[in-house]
Amino acid sequence: MESVYEPYFDPDFDSLIERIHPPRVCIDNDTRQDCTLVKVDSANKHGILLEMVQVLTDLDLVISKSYISSDGGWFMDVFHVTDQLGHKLTDQSLIHYIQQALGAETRRGKGKGSEVETCLGWIVRPRPVSSTDYTAIEMTALDRPGLLSEIAAVLANLGCHVVSSVAWTHNDRAASIFYVEDVLSGGGPICYPERLSHVEKQLDNVVGAHHHHHQLPELGRSAAVRLSTPVGGRSQMERRLHQLMSAMDLGVYDWCCCCSGDGMTEEESRDIVRGSTSEVSIDIESCNERGYSVVNVRSKDRPKLLFDTVCTLTDMKYVVFHATVSSKASLAVQEYYIRHLDGCTLDTEAEKRIVTQGLVAAIERRASHGLRLDVCTGNRVGLLSDVTRVFREHGLSVASAEIGTRGERAIGSFHVTDVSGNEVDSKTVELVRREIGGTILEVQKIPAWLSRSSSCSSSSSSGSSVEKRPRFSLGGLLWAKLERLSNNLGSIRP
Structure with missing residues (x-):
């Protein structure tokens, strides 16, 4: 038998730059009286912005403003944050947790750290949930009154204790993730294949019931139950919910496009796809002189809004090179300078429509x-x-x-x-x-x-609608502030 030799790649090579230039994190409570500034200066890599936002989101912090720049292989970000009561971050254990969580070692899974309690009472841990602790159950279905109750009743009858769960509904669709323990085995995950299959079958019967195809036939194919490995962190669960619901949305988008010329106007199909667009306004423009696509988002402000938009752009394989985010009264304004992961911009109307649909759905599905x-x-x-x-x-x-x-x-x-x-x-x-x-x-x-x-x-x-007022360019504000931002980050200590 002929031997095959392959080159060896050091698994730590990808993190070499991060180890040479570890992230520098500064928690500044002196500059502003109304909020705490969280400043991060780090080597750049794809998805780093989402990692930063995930940490702050898990802690139930409100991000009122953010300035982001990641050109030239370097990442700089400033977050204006408070807790949900409007207070600055003064708890030293919380400050220490943020500094550790945004540091290189913790984000590579090597940091020890300790748990911390958020202002809403949730316990956040630096290490991800272990696959040996629970069984994760992902479900997508057509929404109907009493669906969550039926699922919970089946799990209780099967001897599955729900340790945690997140469930969302949007546009007649529902997605949920449950972490369960097997009570019949004395705790821990469901280990036996026969029992796993039985639980999955019983839940599949529940989510597949009462499906009607009178409006959106493609949704009938979206009902599914899948047992998977748990993911760590609340925001990771929420990111997975975004992915599950986006997968269902793709079927609706395709169906609407097929039907738009057969008894349905283009405006009617667009309304089905986008939902309540009166509360969200999205414009996509070109910045040819710098080679970016500029995505402007205006919507009602709420906690975790930044996470939802950054998560969607990241999962759609777009890189955020510069961004400014701000809120005034109940209005949130976000501006992103993006390119696709392959370096291309949004040049076609089809690409712009897909990004617009994805962002609108992501913003609306979490709205209370x-x-x-x-x-x-x-x-x-x-x-x-x-x-x-x-x-x-x-x-x-x-x-x-x-x-x-x-x-x-x-x-x-x-x-x-x-x-x-x-x-x-x-x-x-x-x-x-x-x-x-x-x-x-x-x-x-x-x-x-x-x-x-x-x-x-x-x-x-x-x-309740977002007014289409003449808007100023947040991009101009960003370029004007970059030098000041660099100076502020220059004094950060590791």
């Missing part, structure tokens, strides 16, 4: 719809099934959900509407609270970041 209800109680098997059953019995539909554990406690939040998607009646909410327990279920008050932004400008709150 309905009344937020928070749960905090002792952790036990079947808790998610019991809570969602009460929702279903009182005619409530779950628009989104996030559930997790903190020690022996289970914490989570649900955004609920009635079955028609309208606001929930206060009497119904009170009945639900009584049945679940008033100390367990609480109605979430308006977050501080939203109340502040709403009171800053009455004109911004007078309507």
Whole structure:
């Protein structure tokens, strides 16, 4: 048998530049009175911006402004952040965690670090979830009232304890990820192939039920259940949800294009694809003198908005070379100078349409719809099934959900509407609270970041649509600030 020799590549070669020039991180509480500046200076690589944003997103921090530059093989970024109560970051354990998490060793999985509690009560750990701890279940389906309740009931009956879960709905589609323990085996992941197959089959029967093809036939093929390896971090779960829902959207886009010339106008097909575009405005232009495509996004401001847009651009294989992000009152303005990973710009209308559709969907699918209800109680098997059953019995539909554990406690939040998607009646909410327990279920008050932004400008709150006002170029602001940004980052200490 002939021997085949292959060249040896050092697995650490790709991180050589990062090891020679490790990221420098500075937490600045002196420059601004209203926020903390998180400054990062690092060797550049594809996806580094998303890595930085993921760290801050996992910590439930609000990014009000950001200036980004990554030309010439170097990455510089400044984030203006607060917690969701509008406070600067003064907790030394949180500051230390950010410095470690944004450092090279932790991002390569070698940092030790310790866990930290966010302002919303979530526990964040620097190391990813181990595949030996839980079984991950990914599901996509047509949305319908009571779907989450049915899934949770099946998992409880099968002896699967839901440790954490995130679920989203958008444009009649639903995607969710569950981390479960096998109660019948005393905890840990589901290990036996026969049991894995049985759980997958039972869940597949639930998500595949009641599928109708009267409007969007391609959605009927999107129902799926898949058992996979867990991914680390809340933002990683949310990134995976974006990917799952984007895969479903592709089928809708293709179907709309095929039907646009057969009894459906182009405007009608565009409305189905883009959804509520009155709240999102996206323009894509060319910057020929510098060889970029410029993507301008205007939408309602909310937490994790930057993560959603950067995540979408990254997963669509676009590189962000420069960007500015800012928010004023309830309006968020983002401007990205991008190229495709292969160096090409957005030259065709088809390319621009795909990017526009992807960004609109990513922004809208996480927007809060309905009344937020928070749960905090002792952790036990079947808790998610019991809570969602009460929702279903009182005619409530779950628009989104996030559930997790903190020690022996289970914490989570649900955004609920009635079955028609309208606001929930206060009497119904009170009945639900009584049945679940008033100390367990609480109605979430308006977050501080939203109340502040709403009171800053009455004109911004007078309507739900994004006004198409004459806009200034954030790109010009970026180029003017780059020298100042470099000076600020020059004093960063490792």
